[in-house]
Amino acid sequence: MEIQVENIKCGGCAGTIKKNMLNDSRVSGVEVDIEQGMVIIDSADDARADFSAALLKMGYPESGTAEGLAAAKAKAKSFVSCAVGKVDNMVNK
Numbered sequence: 001m002e003i004q005v006e007n008i009k010c011g012g013c014a015g016t017i018k019k020n021m022l023n024d025s026r027v028s029g030v031e032v033d034i035e036q037g038m039v040i041i042d043s044a045d046d047a048r049a050d051f052s053a054a055l056l057k058m059g060y061p062e063s064g065t066a067e068g069l070a071a072a073k074a075k076a077k078s079f080v081s082c083a084v085g086k087v088d089n090m091v092n093k
Contacts, residue, residue: 001040001041001043001046001048001051002038002039002040002041003038003039003040003041003048003051003052003055003062004036004037004038004062004063005037005038005039005055005060005061005062005063006037006060006061006062006063006075006078007059007060007061007075007078008032008034008037008039008060008078009034009078009082010034010082010085010086011034011085011086012081012082012083012084012085012086012087012088013032013034013060013078013081013082013085014032014034014085015085015086015088016058016081016082016084016085016088017030017032017039017055017058017060017081017085018030018032019085019088020054020058021039021041021051021054021055024050024051024054026043026044026045026047026050027041027042027043027051028042028043028044029041029042030042037063039051039055039060052065057077058077058078058081059075059077059078059079059080059081060078060081
């Protein structure tokens with residue numbers, strides 16, 4: 001399934017999304033298209049609402065779902081997720 005999200009800026013963001021989504025046993029694969037802001041999730045379960053909620057918790061809300069304070073909060077979380085992803089990428093090289 002494809003979920004269009006906001007706040008994806010770099011490979012650090014993509015790494016964080018992949019790592020966290022793969023922790024869900026229902027997810028067999030994850031791809032992130034940074035330029036398009038798209039998260040592609042391979043899963044036998046139709047758990048779109050759960051996956052969207054997990055992405056929101058990381059700071060990457062489904063496009064058009066977060067406004068005002070919720071959007072600002074998601075953006076702040078995405079900056080933290082991005083930084084963590086960059087550090088993880090550097091450590092794992």
